[in-house]
Amino acid sequence: xxxxxxxxxxxxxxxxxxxxxxxxxxxxxxxxxxxxxxxxxxxxxxxxxxxxxxxxxxxxxxxxxxxxxxxxxxxxxxxxxxxxxxxxxxxxxxxxxxxxxxxxxxxxxxxxxxxxxxxxxxxxxxxxxxxxxxxxxxxxxxxxxxxxxxxxxxxxxxxxxxxxxxxxxxxxxxxxxxxxxxxxxxxxxxxxxxxxxxxxxxxxxxxxxxxxxxxxxxxxxxxxxxxxxxxxxxxxxxxxxxxxxxxxxxxxxxxxxxxxxxxxxxxxxxxxxxxxxxxxxxxxxxxxxxxxxxxxxxxxxxxxxxxxxxxxxxxxxxxxxxxxxxxxxxxxxxxxxxxxxxxxxxxxxxxxxxxxxxxxx
Numbered sequence: 001x002x003x004x005x006x007x008x009x010x011x012x013x014x015x016x017x018x019x020x021x022x023x024x025x026x027x028x029x030x031x032x033x034x035x036x037x038x039x040x041x042x043x044x045x046x047x048x049x050x051x052x053x054x055x056x057x058x059x060x061x062x063x064x065x066x067x068x069x070x071x072x073x074x075x076x077x078x079x080x081x082x083x084x085x086x087x088x089x090x091x092x093x094x095x096x097x098x099x100x101x102x103x104x105x106x107x108x109x110x111x112x113x114x115x116x117x118x119x120x121x122x123x124x125x126x127x128x129x130x131x132x133x134x135x136x137x138x139x140x141x142x143x144x145x146x147x148x149x150x151x152x153x154x155x156x157x158x159x160x161x162x163x164x165x166x167x168x169x170x171x172x173x174x175x176x177x178x179x180x181x182x183x184x185x186x187x188x189x190x191x192x193x194x195x196x197x198x199x200x201x202x203x204x205x206x207x208x209x210x211x212x213x214x215x216x217x218x219x220x221x222x223x224x225x226x227x228x229x230x231x232x233x234x235x236x237x238x239x240x241x242x243x244x245x246x247x248x249x250x251x252x253x254x255x256x257x258x259x260x261x262x263x264x265x266x267x268x269x270x271x272x273x274x275x276x277x278x279x280x281x282x283x284x285x286x287x288x289x290x291x292x293x294x295x296x297x298x299x300x301x302x303x304x305x306x307x308x309x310x311x312x313x314x315x316x317x318x319x320x321x322x323x324x325x326x327x328x329x330x331x332x333x334x335x336x337x338x339x340x341x342x343x344x345x346x347x348x349x350x351x352x353x354x355x356x357x358x359x360x361x
Contacts, residue, residue, distance in 0.1 A: 004301035004332050007230045011318045012339055020352035022171045027180075028201045031347055031354040033338065035330060038361045041338060043345065046196045046355055049312075055209030056260035058251060059312075062191040062268045063214040065182035067152075068159025068174075073112035073127075075103050081110060084162060085155075086136065086188060086220055087241075092143045092151060095133055097221070104129050104139045112158050125154045152185060162188060164351050166317075172352065186218035186241075192351040193266030193312045211260070213251040215272040216243040227321055237298035237321065240268075244276040246290040252307065253287070261360050263310040267322050270308050271297040277306035300324040301332055309360040315342060315349040329358055 003009045024030050028047040035041045036052070044052070053059075069085040081103050083096040098104045106129055113124025127141040145151045161174035179194035180202070205212070217240055227235045252262055252273075264270040275295030277288050288307055298321060311329060316322040327335050338356070347354045 001231070004327070005231060005233055007227055007232055007319055009332060010232075010320070010323050010327070010336075012336055012343075014318065014343065014349055018343060018346065018349050018353075019166055020348035020350060020354075021167055021169045023176050023195060023352040024348075026198055027176075027196050028198045030196050032196075033342055033347065033354070033356045035338065035356065035358045037359075044357075047198075047201055049201065049357065050204050050208045050210065052357055052359065053205070053208070053210050053263070054261070056211070056255065056258055057263055058211045058213060058255040058260055059205065059263050059265055060213050060215060060248065060252070060269045060273060061179070061181055061194055061197075061265045062217050062219075062272070063179075063181055063183045064187040064191060064216050064218050064268075065185040066161055066178055066187045066190050066219075067185050068155055068161050069188040070160040070162040071112050071155075071158060072160075073110045076109045076111065079103055083110070083139075083141070084188065084221070085159075086138060087218075088186070089140060091148075092145055093130065094141050094143065095136065095138055096141050097136060097138045101137070106131060110141070113154075124158050164189060166350055167352065170352070177351075181214075183214075184216050184218075186216075188221060189219040190351065191217070191219055191266045191268045192314050193269075193355060195352070196312075196355050197265075211251060211255060213248040215245070215248055215269055217241070217268040217272045219268055225321075227319060227324075232300055232324060235298060235321070237296040239294045239296045240271065241293070242272040242275055242295050243292045244272055244288070244290055249276075249288050249290050261309045262307055263312065263359075264308045265312045267311075267313060267316075267325050270299065270311055270325060271295065273307040274299060274305070281306070298324075299328045301328050303328040305329075311358050313356050313358070314351065314353055315339065315347065315356065317350065326356075326358070 030046045032044040032046045034044050071083050083098050086095045108129045110127045126144045130140040130142050177190050275297040276291035279291050280289040
């Protein structure tokens with residue numbers, strides 16, 4: 001079998017000390033490995049990004065905003081519980097991972113906030129357990145709240161931003177796990193390729209004539225879900241909600257018409273653009289269409305690219321679907337060689353780590 005289709009072919013050893021626990025300051029002082037042709041690469045700094053791009057290029061960003069998805073509460077008997085919001089399934093109804101699970105029986109009430117232990121009416125927020133989700137082992141929770149604005153106001157007060165599971169000793173503050181252009185709340189993990197950008201860098205890119213556009217993909221814990229089958233073509237990708245608006249589609253078409261390049265900022269932007277293009281293809285339409293809905297794009301070597309020509313990304317976990325996606329753009333063997341060099345050069349890996357720019361060849 002083709003080695004590109006085997007899970008074991010995407011393994012590598014990363015010394016634990018290279019897993020970044022806290023981001024660098026300022027954000028754009030992180031390192032940048034620039035893959036600038038089929039055979040060459042250069043070590044750079046992220047704030048030098050404008051020199052690697054051309055006037056007329058288009059950067060496509062994911063403007064999702066990480067929500068304070070980790071909530072600590074109590075049952076009506078006073079027993080402590082913890083939940084991680086995953087996805088809004090209906091108005092005020094959220095799928096959540098819960099612990100301990102035995103305290104989340106159907107019909108149970110969970111109370112969140114800073115009320116006195118003996119005065120439950122003082123709590124900020126109450127939720128009722130509606131059902132168990134077989135796929136995740138989580139629960140569907142219905143929150144009692146009168147408006148969307150009030151819900152988010154309460155969540156901002158009582159929730160905590162959840163860092164990834166491999167970030168265990170971080171000194172980062174929650175703002176450092178948001179992009180500077182984050183707008184639309186809904187993610188439980190950051191689109192980390194965007195964490196390197198500062199307002200000053202965005203201005204420098206604009207001054208050089210590099211355009212920008214936005215999609216929305218609310219990153220879920222599925223991003224961290226491991227591929228568990230050795231034959232990766234049999235892996236089922238989790239579904240993600242994406243929004244590729246008409247204004248972004250027009251920007252992409254204008255860029256392509258002028259000979260500019262489409263550079264996705266992060267794997268989430270890649271999956272959104274390619275997912276919308278796949279929907280267009282299934283509908284018998286040419287190119288890209290505006291799309292709002294679910295996608296389960298799984299991109300691995302052999303994939304035929306429809307929209308994206310280059311990308312900015314971080315360094316990803318071994319055997320992850322994200323590693324496979326980047327391999328589809330530059331080749332698995334080459335990517336692993338670049339990772340080995342990055343390890344030797346002491347690059348910082350994963351969410352708070354350094355970046356890689358893959359330019360169209």
